[in-house]
Amino acid sequence: MEDYSGIGLKVGLEIHRQLDTKKKLFCECPTEEVGDGEGIEFVRRLREVQSELGTIDAAAKFESRKQKTIVYHANLKNVCMVEMDEEPPHNLNPEALDVALIVTLLVDAEPVDEIHVMRKIVIDGSNTTGFQRTCIVGIGGRIEVKNKIIPIQTITLEEDAARIIEVRKDEVHYDLSRLGIPLIEVSTGPVIESPEEAMEVAYAIGRILRATGKVKRGIGTVRQDLNVSIKGGAPVEIKGVQELELVQKVVENEVKRQLHLLRIKEELLKRGVKKEDILNAKPVDVTRVFSKTSSKIIRRQLEVGGVVYAIALKGFAGLLGLQPLPGIRFGAEIAGRVRAWSEVEGIFHTDELPGYGITLEEVKALKDVTGAGESDAIVIVAAERDKTLDAMDVIKERAAEALDGVPEETRAARPDGTTVYMRPRPGSARMYPETDIPPIIISREYIERLKMRLPPTLDSIAQKLVEKYGLSKQLANDIVDSDMVEDFEDIVSKTGAPYTVVASTLTELLRSLRRDGVNVERITKAHITRFFELVSSGKVAKEAARDVLAAVAQKGQDVDRIVDELGLWSPPVSEVENRIRTLVKEHEKEISADEKRAIAKLMGELMKEYRGKVDGALLNSMLVKTIQTLKSKDV
């Protein structure tokens, strides 16, 4: 466990979430994906519009260097000429604006008096226009999480980007269906001080957004970006954390990565390595060394006319392979950077060699040719000549940055909670006004009207469930977080089934079934309602819930038929009463000797017979009652 306050951890969050509006942000296309529309494909190229300042933004330069032909796929049920960039944007969607302003008010932020839609340059192809339309709707709010005030910097409304579907050598393919779906972004100040707190704040913001009732749920609808820095490090932006649960892990990993980089810096300084040593190193053509190599990757490159280059990194011996944790390794930093810039596959360093088919003799030869000493490391790249030389530059640059410790950069989150280099951090935002959309005045009257109809917070909804149905606070929150409030109230009012049982069925039971691999999507509200109707009328025991619902999901049949097949109908009460009476009579002696023990034994027998068919508590009370009756007769 790291001492997060000791290392000065500071995290800021940007929570992005798709809005569940009827239409997209700047056109009338539906935001729900319609699968079977007529499709067209078209080809585009984007080019960076030169800045008046003439300076070249690192992130933009990076994108333009990677420029490929862009192929767009448009499903005409979800895409019109606006997403194709063949028609100017329509007016800002008022439904989306309402939601963004409501969120602004819910986090105590100030609505902007006059909204200006901006163009944020993005030329990787994810926007057909080459920019993302975005606007600030609210500024400067606050939320409280565990008695700490978390400042909210901005609430923005923007268009979601196109979804990448395929990357080929010279082409990148995008599907346009998602382009233009409204996204809300809530960003916090960098005041979060632990990975756990980062997750709590993300959760709290998620609950505020969901209170609007107008956000989408499910895969790909939420994206969390994190800004993470520690003392002595630099701000690193991590993009695209999709799962809430991953926020904590990503922050933990990033802290470990930055600490590792700081340790490497320290070690390099101790070894007396200077930046110039790295920057002045000359790449050497070592293709000859590998003319008879048994490394498959290198051989494949050489067969198609590729070359192998090597560069010696002074004082790096042992540091590239040093891996305090899986995935955190300076060698991976270099490889990640190289792959992002020039897409080469064959990259190795001497800390991992001999290996990968590369022999000790080849490693020795590398040391001879490059003149690397015992304390130096060598990185080699096998690819086309141009790409190899590019890669050599990137390696030098990244290795030299090791002496600064943590480089400022943008990284992408991976599903396992590690991150990978994505691109340099953009400089001052490249934004200019979207002249196709006039500024939008937000009148005081409009804000007052919205204030009158602010939705209740999820906390207050959960509190109501506690009060009205006597649910535990945890169960009530669970119902709220699973978006089951409406279903819950509906089912209990229709069936009169016990509240807590219905609530835990809708939450814990469904979750547990899903964990066990049951396809719970096939269980409908009608199935659950019917089941509890049967429970309420005493025809099925509530204990049968798991078996019945699992079978419903598996077989897709209706509840009554499943209960039939599983033989789970409760026997008639008279039958159970008779059975109990017989049992009690048979054990009269034992009962009078030790009533408690006898009851336990008889309950065991009854449960054996009626498990899943008759409610256990009911059996118990029937048994006790029968014994009482018997005893009263004795008197």
Added chain:
Amino acid sequence: MDTSGLQGYSGTTKELLERENVRIGDEIEVISNGKRYRGILMARYELSDPNYITLKLHNGYNIGIRVTKGVRVFKISAGVKPAFVRPPKPQILSDLPSVIIVSTGGTIASRVEYRTGAVRPALNADDLLAIVPELAGIARIDTEILYNVWSENIQVQHWIGMAEAVDRLIRKNVDGVVLTHGTDTMGYTAAALSFALQKPPVPVVLVGAQRSSDRPSSDATTNLIAAVATAAKAPFGEVVVAMHKWHSDDVIALHRGTRVVKLHTSSRDAFHSVNSRPIAYYQHGELRVIADDLNPRGSNEYICKPKFDARAFLIKFFPSMKPDILNILADIGIKGFVIEGTGLGHVSSNWVPVIKELTEIGVFVGMTSQCKFGRVNMNVYDSGRDLLRAGVVPLDDMLAEVALVKLMWILGNFGDRAELEDIKELMLMNVAGEIRSRTLPNVGG
């Protein structure tokens, strides 16, 4: 030109800013409702609400702040004018053809100043080459700024000016001319230049953009590259329009100047050839010529007749339209009409006597079709035959807009001495591929 340094601001807002000695581009702090906002003061659009200040925040976003009584403004620091650093100029290869890019309006290449959002057009050759370096590999480029007019404000005198400018360049032995033009009326200009510059020895290429050049997705550069390549290398001397064939940035169509019309308000493929196919396509750096009746490059049949008379009129007929409008227009000096009739070339029968009166006093009346595609034929129905007897001239497969421009050109060149019969004869004579006797099926393009 606003010299106050507070462009777009007026009334009390402007007074407030002036009192604090603040100019656009300055870093300021605004306090409103107890909240502080820091950023750069931005210009406002003339027609936007005067009671707001536009501020660019440090994160690059603009917001508008309402100016009410309590609002206070402080100047933090004066703005710094950005110094533009031009990227290195590509090397000019002397053995390439020479192409002049004549600018008439709109911006085919721009720089954006991200700090203020200002868009500055690249007007001289060096700027243009810096922004579209590909051009240096195609031709020796020079530029000339002729006009800076919105395309909807183009008048016949601009056509005359453009024709004279191109004529001058042709006489200077350039290898090709490119004219950048706003797209709205580019079809009309293309027709006008086709008549004014007949059988030119080099290509004359009009080019525009449907997405402005300050956007990364602008079609301006792909169109311009195709236009310059056509001007430099095409084997023909024709007036053509270079614009996207479809939604993709790959194929650029070269349309004959007398056959092209803008058929879409916003799409990249707005321009289409009507009653004809494009004469060539430009793709992957190659020009593929498909028409075979072209004036070859270097032909010596070039004629320049750069005169136009605007006293012609285009009338679109619609149900229940009264014919009196013709008399009214003739009374104010209109000397010829092109009617966009229905179907094969018809108007309501109550127009017949009015038209007869006009043709009898020497006013030209020609018939085209609002169907756009196809040829008029006034012999099929009685109504057509009645119009023919009244003196209407059926204009075959000519586009209505092109017929109008041609009539202006005839009036300009043969003007007051022209007899009605001469005008008729010229209108029906093929001058620049605008009228043909064979109609082919529409096979795309």
